[in-house]
Amino acid sequence: xxxxxxxxxxxxxxxxxxxxxxxxxxxxxxxxxxxxxxxxxxxxxxxxxxxxxxxxxxxxxxxxxxxxxxxxxxxxxxxxxxxxxxxxxxxxxxxxxxxxxxxxxxxxxxxxxxxxxxxxxxxxxxxxxxxxxxxxxxxxxxxxxxxxxxxxxxxxxxxxxxxxxxxxxxxxxxxxxxxxxxxxxxxxxxxxxxxxxxxxxxxxxxxxxxxxxxxxxxxxxxxxxxxxxxxxxxxxxxxxxxxxxxxxxxxxxxxxxxxxxxxxxxxxxxxxxxxxxxxxxxxxxxxxxxxxxxxxxxxxxxxxxxxxxxxxxxxxxxxxxxxxxxxxxxxxxxxxxxxxxxxxxxxxxxxxxxxxxxxxxxxxxxxxxxxxxxxxxxxxxxxxxxxxxxxxxxxxxxxxxxxxxxxxxxxxxxxxxxxxxxxxxxxxxxxxxxxxxxxxxxxxxxxxxxxxxxxxxxxxxxxxxxxxxxxxxxxxxxxxxxxxxxxxxxxxxxxxxxxxxxxxxxxxxxxxxxxxxxxxxxxxxxxx
Numbered sequence: 001x002x003x004x005x006x007x008x009x010x011x012x013x014x015x016x017x018x019x020x021x022x023x024x025x026x027x028x029x030x031x032x033x034x035x036x037x038x039x040x041x042x043x044x045x046x047x048x049x050x051x052x053x054x055x056x057x058x059x060x061x062x063x064x065x066x067x068x069x070x071x072x073x074x075x076x077x078x079x080x081x082x083x084x085x086x087x088x089x090x091x092x093x094x095x096x097x098x099x100x101x102x103x104x105x106x107x108x109x110x111x112x113x114x115x116x117x118x119x120x121x122x123x124x125x126x127x128x129x130x131x132x133x134x135x136x137x138x139x140x141x142x143x144x145x146x147x148x149x150x151x152x153x154x155x156x157x158x159x160x161x162x163x164x165x166x167x168x169x170x171x172x173x174x175x176x177x178x179x180x181x182x183x184x185x186x187x188x189x190x191x192x193x194x195x196x197x198x199x200x201x202x203x204x205x206x207x208x209x210x211x212x213x214x215x216x217x218x219x220x221x222x223x224x225x226x227x228x229x230x231x232x233x234x235x236x237x238x239x240x241x242x243x244x245x246x247x248x249x250x251x252x253x254x255x256x257x258x259x260x261x262x263x264x265x266x267x268x269x270x271x272x273x274x275x276x277x278x279x280x281x282x283x284x285x286x287x288x289x290x291x292x293x294x295x296x297x298x299x300x301x302x303x304x305x306x307x308x309x310x311x312x313x314x315x316x317x318x319x320x321x322x323x324x325x326x327x328x329x330x331x332x333x334x335x336x337x338x339x340x341x342x343x344x345x346x347x348x349x350x351x352x353x354x355x356x357x358x359x360x361x362x363x364x365x366x367x368x369x370x371x372x373x374x375x376x377x378x379x380x381x382x383x384x385x386x387x388x389x390x391x392x393x394x395x396x397x398x399x400x401x402x403x404x405x406x407x408x409x410x411x412x413x414x415x416x417x418x419x420x421x422x423x424x425x426x427x428x429x430x431x432x433x434x435x436x437x438x439x440x441x442x443x444x445x446x447x448x449x450x451x452x453x454x455x456x457x458x459x460x461x462x463x464x465x466x467x468x469x470x471x472x473x474x475x476x477x478x479x480x481x482x483x484x485x486x487x488x489x490x491x492x493x494x495x496x497x498x499x500x501x502x503x504x505x506x507x508x509x510x511x512x513x514x515x516x517x518x519x520x521x522x523x524x525x526x527x528x
Contacts, residue, residue: 001023001024001025001026001135001136001137001138001139002014002018002023002024002025002026002137002138002139002140002141002387002390003025003026003028003107003110003122003124003135003137003139003140003141004018004025004026004027004028004141004143005027005028005107005110005140005141005142005143005144005334006027006028006029006036006142006143006144006145007027007028007029007034007035007036007101007103007143008034008035008036008037008038008049008088008143008145008367009036009037009038009088009367009375009376009379010036010141010143010145010366010367010379010382010383011027011029011034011036011141011143011366012027012034012088012091012092012097013066013366013376013379013380013382013383014027014141014143014366014379014383014386014387015027015097015100015101016066016091016095016097016383017380017383017384017386017387017476018141018383018387018390019095019097019100020384020387020475020476021387021388021390021391021393021475022391023139023387023390023391025100025141026100026102026135026137027097027100027101027102028101028102028105028106028107028126029101029102029103029104029105030047030048030104030105030106030107031045031048031103031104032103032104033103034088034089034092034098034101034103035085035088035089036048036049036145037049037051037145037147038051038081038084038085038088039051039085040053040055040081040082040085042174044171044172047106047148047333048148049145049147049148049171050147050171050172050174051081052173052174052175052195052196053081053174053175054195054199055080055081055195056078056079056080056081056220057078057079057080057081057084058078058191058220058281059078059229059373059374059375060077060078060220060227060228060229060230060374060492061075061076061077061078061079061491061492062077062227062230062464062466062488062491062492063227063229063230063233063373063374063377063464063465063466063467064079064374064375064376064377065374065376065377065466065467065468066091066376066377066380066467067377067380067381067467067468067469067470067471067476067478067481068468068471068476068478068480068481069090069091069094069095070468070484070491071087071491072087073490073491073494073495074494074495075087075495076495077220077227077492077495077496078220078227102126102128104128104129105126105127105128106126106127106128107124107125107126107334108125108126108127108132108334109123109124109125109334109335110122110123110124110125110140110334110335110339110363111123111336112339113136116359116360117359117360119138119360120138120139120359120360120361120362121136121137121138121362122136122137122138122139122140122362122363123135123136124136124137124140138362138390139362139363139364139390140362140363140364141364141366141383141386142332142335142340142363142364142365142366143366143367143379144332145367145368146328146329146330146331146367146368147171147328148328148331149328149329149330149331150169150170150171150326150327150328150329151326151327151328151329152169152324152326153326157187157300157302157303158301158302158303159302159303159304160303162303162304162305163303163304163305163306163319163322164305164306165306165319165320165321165322166320166321166322167321167322167323167324168322168323168324169323169324169325169326170188170192170193170196170323170324170325170326171328173192173196173323176199176200176202176203176204177203178321179199179200179203179204179207179321180203180204181203181204181205182204182205182320182321183204183205183206183317183318183319183320183321184197184200184204184206184207184319184320184321184322184323185207185208185209185210185300185308185317185319185321185322185323186200186207186208186209186210186322186323186325187209187210187300187322187323187324187325187326188209188210188211188324188325188326188327189209189211189213189214189215189268189280189325190215190280190325190327191280191281191282192325193209193211193323193325194209194215194217194280194282194285195282196323196325197209197285197294198282198284198285198288198294200323201288201293201294202293206295207293207294207295208294208295208296208297208317209294209296209297210297210298210299210300210308210310211268211296211297211298211299212271212298212299212311213270213271214263214268214269214270214271215268215270215279215280216253216257216263216270216279216280217257217260217263217268217279217280217281217282217285217286218257218260218279218280218281219260219281219282219283220281220283221283223259226492227492228281229373229374229464230463230464230466230488230492231464232256233372233373233429233430233464233465234461234462234463234464234465235430235446235460235461235462235465236461236462238428238430238431238465240252241253241428242428242431257279260286261286266286266289266296267289267295267296268285268296279372297310297313297317298310298311298312298313299311301313303319303322304316306318306319306320307319308322330342330346330347330368339355339358339363340355340365341355341357346410347365347368348403348406349365349368349406350396350397350402350405350406351382351385351435351436352365352368352369352382352427353365353366353382353385353386354386354389354396354402356399356402356403356406357399357403361389361390361396362390364382364386364389364390366379366382366383366386367379367382369427369432370427371427371428371429371432372427372428372429373429373430374429374467376467377433377467377470378429378432378433380467381433381436381437381470382436384436384440384442384475384476385436385439385440388439388440388475394439394440430465433465433467433470437470437474440474440475441473441474441475442470442471442472442473442474442475442476443470443473443474444460444469444470444472444473445473446460446461449472453482455486456482456485456486459485459486460485463485463488464488466484466485466488468480468481468484468485468488469481469485
């Protein structure tokens with residue numbers, strides 16, 4: 001018996017993967033429906049993520065799909081939140097997950113059973129309709145996400161206590177009407193910060209986003225009009241990034257992100273351009289800077305009664321409203337602190353999943369990660385691995401080995417990604433997926449495929465690393481995986497090629513005419 005906490009993206013994947021392995025999941029969801037982050041409500045619910053209605057997915061549908069359930073071909077390439085929720089509901093219906101989900105049920109506490117050292121079992125207390133119930137479960141999957149407890153470090157902003165205007169965290173934002181005719185300061189240049197700044201600038205008198213470190217900006221529309229992640233998240237690109245000398249890799253990243261526009265000219269060049277930071281996805285910001293709707297400012301030095309002073313800017317800027325887009329804290333209110341150790345917003349988890357110090361590996365955390373790519377395939381892969389660990393089909397290393405890796409990875413990520421609010425949650429998407437897939441025997445063999453199915457092998461290596469690749473072999477093998485890979489560009493172009501002039505031909509990337517030589521070259525240089 002497995003208790004799954006939360007029925008969002010991770011919780012649905014966890015429930016489905018438990019069923020695939022013959023386990024007995026019970027998914028507890030405190031709200032009245034599934035969807036987690038993607039279920040929009042006009043009011044803010046305690047303990048739940050809060051979404052503003054204009055949110056659109058940052059990753060394309062082909063790179064965001066669960067590996068055995070492609071998005072409908074008529075869905076747009078990047079999903080408005082309502083359609084992504086629709087997809088999750090279809091997923092739950094298709095795999096009959098709802099009968100295993102208890103809605104309106106809050107997990108109050110999870111604690112070790114008295115004989116945990118021998119059984120690995122857990123006592124789970126839940127509450128529904130004011131009544132508490134206690135049950136014993138053999139394992140736990142924590143899928144509660146990390147967008148519920150806002151981080152609002154007001155102590156980092158001198159003078160905020162005397163500021164007479166309005167300020168709030170981005171979690172409270174819903175509509176831009178509140179900014180009508182106002183001077184609006186947006187603190188932070190993550191995805192939410194840029195989204196809100198762009199929306200505010202359409203109705204506000206002035207919007208000066210403040211960012212001390214800067215950010216790399218990518219558009220959803222990338223080279224030749226294709227989705228950014230289908231161009232960048234390929235096995236060839238990953239091989240280059242991970243094998244090039246670091247200075248050359250940094251140069252390549254700088255070159256790629258500055259192709260669209262020079263970040264320095266727009267005032268958003270990262271302070272330390274040699275450090276790889278999580279890119280911000282927005283197609284409007286450059287044009288809004290060009291047209292004067294948005295003026296990028298450095299970090300906040302001090303707040304005054306009705307204004308703000310920025311670093312290296314002597315003049316005061318009048319401000320009416322401040323929106324703090326300062327991220328979220330990691331929180332597990334239903335767990336004892338000793339179960340998952342959280343220090344400096346970092347949970348010590350092996351492969352971002354398993355606590356390293358438990359006597360029995362019967363508790364796992366899913367989705368507590370910031371991949372540079374789609375979260376849904378990652379959460380699903382975590383669930384596939386975890387369910388097999390729970391079943392005894394996969395073994396974890398010793399405690400000392402896991403703790404050593406966690407500590408080393410933390411050091412490397414601070415050096416590689418730079419210091420941000422959630423630095424240690426960021427990972428190289430494809431490398432992480434391959435690592436977990438290798439644990440369960442689901443990683444595709446490029447050389448094997450090259451011998452048996454050259455067309456598929458070339459498509460997989462040079463094309464986007466879509467999640468269907470991890471259903472070609474191993475447990476959970478899906479007969480439709482090959483066809484899904486070969487038709488992925490058809491589903492991308494279907495909702496956009498709504499008008500085809502006479503004599504036009506398909507324009508999606510056709511690599512197979514030239515990849516033979518490149519494949520041999522890559523094999524000689526890198527080996528795969």
